[in-house]
Structure formats: C-alpha cells, structure tokens
Amino acid sequence: MKILVCISHVPDTTSKINFTENDTKFDSNGVQFVINPYDEFALTRAMWFKEKQAASITVITVGDATTEPTLRKALAIGADNAIRVNATATDGFAVAKELAAVVKNDTYDLILAGKESIDYNGGMVPGMLAGLLDYNFVNACIGLEIEGEEATVSREIDGGKEVLSCNLPLIIAGQKGLVEEKDLRIPNMRGIMMARKKPLTIVEPTASDTATKSTSFEKPAAKSACKLIDADNVDELINLLHNEAKVI
Amino acid sequence: MSVLVLAETSEGKFKKSTFEVTSYGKKVAEQLDTNLVVLAINATENETLYKYGAEKVLNVSDEALATFNAKTVANIVKQAAEKEKSTVVIIDSNANGLYLAPLVAVNLNAGFASNVISLPSSTSPFVVKRKAFSSKAFNNCEISTEVKVIALAKNSYGVFENEVSGTTESFSPEIASSNLTSESIEQTTGTVTIADADIVVSGGRGLKGPENWGMVEELAAILGAATACSKPVSDLGWRPHSEHVGQTGKPVAANLYIAIGISGAIQHLAGINSSKVKVVINTDAEAPFFKAADYGIVGDAFEVIPTLIEKLKEFKAINA
Ligand SMILES: Cc1cc2nc3c(=O)[nH]c(=O)nc-3n(C[C@H](O)[C@H](O)[C@H](O)COP(=O)(O)OP(=O)(O)OC[C@H]3O[C@@H](n4cnc5c(N)ncnc54)[C@H](O)[C@@H]3O)c2cc1C
Secondary structure, eight states: OEEEEEOOEEEOTTOOOOEETTTTEEOOTTOOEEEOHHHHHHHHHHHHHHHHHOOEEEEEEEOOGGGHHHHHHHHHHTOSEEEEEOSOOOOHHHHHHHHHHHHHHSOOSEEEEESOOTTTOOOOHHHHHHHHHTOEEEEEEEEEEEETTEEEEEEEETTEEEEEEEESSEEEEEOTTSSOGGGOOOOOHHHHHHHHHSOEEEEOOOOOOOSEEEEEEEOOOOOOOOEEEOTTOHHHHHHIIIIISOOO | OEEEEEOOEETTEEOHHHHHHHHHHHHHHHHTTOEEEEEEESOSOGGGGGGGTOSEEEEEOOGGGSSOOHHHHHHHHHHHHHHTTEEEEEEEOSHHHHHHHHHHHHHTTOEEEEEEOSOOSEETTEEEEEEEGGGTEEEEEEEOSSSEEEEEOTTSSOOOOOOOOOEEEEOOOOOOOOSOEEEEEEEOOSSOOTTTOSEEEEEOGGGOSGGGGHHHHHHHHHHTOEEEEOHHHHHTTSSOGGGBBSTTSBOOOOSEEEEESOOOOHHHHHHHTTSSEEEEEESOTTOTHHHHOSEEEESOHHHHHHHHHHHHHHHHHHHO
C-alpha cells in the first residue's frame, strides 16, 4: 500500500500571533514551526500501516524551502521519502491543485491529511483534493482500518459518530481519535540521522490560479478586565449573568 | 443571479443554525441586489424559512437522501447553484457542512472561505472576514472566482427575522452515486452537543478525577448546556475525546462558556475565545484564564459549584 501524508508547516501552538507589512503578512520572527498537530495524527496512523501492513509512506508539503525542516522531521518519525512542491501556499484551492498534480503523476492508495491547519484553519485541502481526483473522502476522521482493498472509516458527526466503508483509493482528513495522543511519535536520534539521507524531491508548481487571497489580518480587540466575584457571593454571579450579560 | 443557502435538517426539522445561515444569506443577497434561494433536503417545514428571508425554497424529497452522503449532496448543491445561477453559496459549519463544502467548491470551481464571521465588507472585490490562527486573529479574505462558497462560523452572525412572501418549488436533481457506504450511525440523544449549545460547561484537570464530573453534568443539565473538557482531561480518559475543546479540539462559540478548574493555556483559550461570555472558577488567582474571562471566582470548585447549582435551581424556579 502506498500512502501519501499531507503535511502542513505551521507555527507552534504557543506562538504569539503578530503581523507585519501593514497587517498583511504573518510575522514569523521568533516563531517555531512544527508539523500541524492534526497531520501528526495522520502521520502516526500511516506509521502503523507501515509497521503492520508494510505500507510505504511519502510525505508532501506545498511550501518554500523554509518548510524543509518540517518535512525532515516527518522523515525522522519514519516516512520513507518526501516531496516539496516549491510554491508558497496562500490559497487552499491552489494547494489542492498542486497536490492533485503530484498524485495524478504517481498514484497512491491512501492519502492522509489533517482536518485543518492551525494557522489558516481553512479545512479545505483534503476535501478539494478528493474532489479534484474523484477519490473517496471522509472528513473529521476518528478511526481507520484497512483490510486489502477495503477501508472502514469512522467520522465524527455532531453528537456522535458514523462508520463508513469503501474501497481504496481513499482520502481522509484526520483528527484526534485516528490515533491516541499518547501514541504520537517523536523522532529519536536514529530517526533524525536516517532522515538526512532519505530522498526529499522538489517539484516545481503547475502555477495554478489562486481562488482566494488574504488581503489583511486583524487581531481581536483588547478585552475589558475580568469582573471578580467573591466565592461567598455566588448570587452575584447569577445576577450578573442574568441582568448584565443576559446569557441565562 | 442569486444567493444559495444549504439548509441543514435533523429529522426533517431545520436546525437553529439554518436560520442563522438563512438570515445571513438574505443580507448577502440584499448587498448583491438579488434573491435568496434555500436548498432544503427532505425538510418538512419549508415555510418557516420565509420568516428569515428565503424568497424561494428548493425542496428535494427523496428516500435515497435519508442518509447523508457528502459527495451526493455536494452534487445536488452544484445542480441547484447552476439552475439558480447562484454566485454565492453559503453553507453551515456543522459536521456535514464542513465535510461537503470543499467538494461543492471543486464542483463549482469556486473559491472557498471557511470560518466566516461577518457580511462581505465589499462585494466587488468580494471580501469576507474569517477566523484564523485558531481564533487568535482574523483574516480578510478576497474570493476572486465567479462563484464563491462560504462556510459561516456558528453563532457569528445571529438569527434575524426578515419576513418575505416566499415560495417553495419542488426540485428533482440527479442523485449521483457514491462508493462510500454508511454502515452505522451512533448518536447520543437527549444531550446537547457542543456545536449546538448556547451554554457550555467545561471542566479541567483541577477537578482531580472523572468521579467528580457529577457536579459538572448537573450544572450543565440545569443550564441546558453541553459539557466539555480541557485536553489533558480527555487524554487521561476522564472524559470522551468528543468533549475536548481548544485549538486542537472542538471550537466553542457559545453565548456562555463556564470553565471550572481550567488554567487557561493559550491552546485552550484559542478554541473557546469566540464564546461571547466567559466565566472562570479557579483556586489560583494567577491562572491565565482570568485574563481571558469576563467574570471570575477565585475559589475551590468543590465548594463553589455545589452552591452555584443550588442557587441556579432557585433562580430557574423563579425565572423559568
Ligand atoms: C500542541 C498542543 C496542543 C494543545 N491543544 C489543546 C487544546 O486544544 N485544548 C486544551 O485544553 N489544551 C490543549 N493543550 C494543552 C494545554 O497546553 C494545557 O496543558 C491544558 O489546557 C491544561 O489543561 P487544564 O487547564 O485542565 O489543566 P492544568 O493546566 O493542570 O490546570 C488545572 C487548573 O485547575 C485549577 N484547580 C486545581 N484545583 C482546583 C479546584 N479545587 N477548584 C478550582 N480550580 C482548581 C488549578 O489552579 C489550575 O489552574 C495543547 C498543548 C499542546 C502542546
């Protein structure tokens, strides 16, 4: 089984979010970039298929050269090879088109991605990729088993879950549940050494048009101070929630 | 030209969020000087949508659509958008909506903006404001394609009445087949989901163990609220993953979010920041949550919550 894992290179969850150039660009100064947390679940599930079902794993990102350490980290965790499409990811549709071009060239049985990236939170690349390739697609995936050509997939629905079945090829957009948090992999020394020698191919973009563009960013308005209520005066909290905030 | 909204139903009834997307769609249609069309699948009360501005309801009634299939529904949305010459398609941010929206965008070769929180600030160019960086910032996004697809963030716009004399037209699209088969659906009934809840009561590691969640559940029941938790609480298996809220869990955009024994780590706050009113109850006055909250009690949850439950019972008895 050939697996492709789509990796997004995102600011670490503790990053201070600031903008430059008149609030048009994300300020990456001093920001640590990591594998998108949702993609880590996908990559870990892929590792399970590699170890138990002899699958091969390619990781891919659409991004400039600064994203390479993130791909190397995925290789250190255990992916076999990496592809970087040499384009700045600005629009989800354009990213999906670049990924689709790679997959059309070299097919995969299973494509795993995270359900959204924690920077732009677009939540569109996996679904669009599935639409462009006409692959089966399951969003918000919380469980995936594969037996030969057949997949059993669970997805989270509002207030529950749905179990689906289909044949490969399949694209899933994963989240926690696909694997457990405690099973997430961190690269070890040997993995890091081996990753240096694993192939990282750079592919030139097909220069798709963009469908959307970010024109500017804004930060949330400063919040007014928290009103403290004495622990012995719970009535006052109820009063404020009822009469001031009007939420109960 | 038209604006198309996809309605979400649950057992034939529209969800509250459908009234929100319809209210929003009506305003977008006014901005574009055109009409609002709502696509409703196996719905029974189409007339209720007129109240929120639906000039036309396209009603699809088909047994084959009883179980949701993203590809099939995305294909129906495409057919409806083409028939109605829609230039803007608006979808609700529930689990099914977020599943099918990217497929609709591909079908219509349309740019897609998710997490949208306000009306277009301009329609030419077409620019909408959306949440980004897990609600730590907003992003103004220009959609340049002829057709635009928008997923409206929950509870970001509100429900507004705008009565029109609408009509319902029966619509029989081609039903495309899908290779995905739904095997089973497990849904908890009787409890409020985090996505639909107006009030969310959330517990953190400060509650010490799963055996102490009785008071969280009781508080939630009195308020008609959903229960939620911080990430370590679900990682420890005290509560199900589906309750994990925050940057890497579910987003919460409730009217009221009550955090009990939660420190307020940046990743937690990122996910719940879109809630309108936040209350924190924590023994530690220095907990970062107090900087993000509107109301706070520095105190022991094991004393404050039982009292709050008693007082709320009295309050509800009077204000029911
Ligand atoms: C990549 C990444 C992603 C993450 N994503 C998320 C996420 O999506 N959601 C999330 O929640 N976290 C997330 N985290 C974890 C986050 O950093 C915090 O560790 C977590 O939110 C802390 O949970 P907590 O507040 O329940 O526990 P703690 O930080 O342990 O806080 C417990 C609090 O309870 C208080 N307390 C103790 N006893 C009492 C009492 N009797 N009464 C009242 N208060 C009491 C304490 O004062 C303390 O403030 C993420 C972390 C990483 C690295």
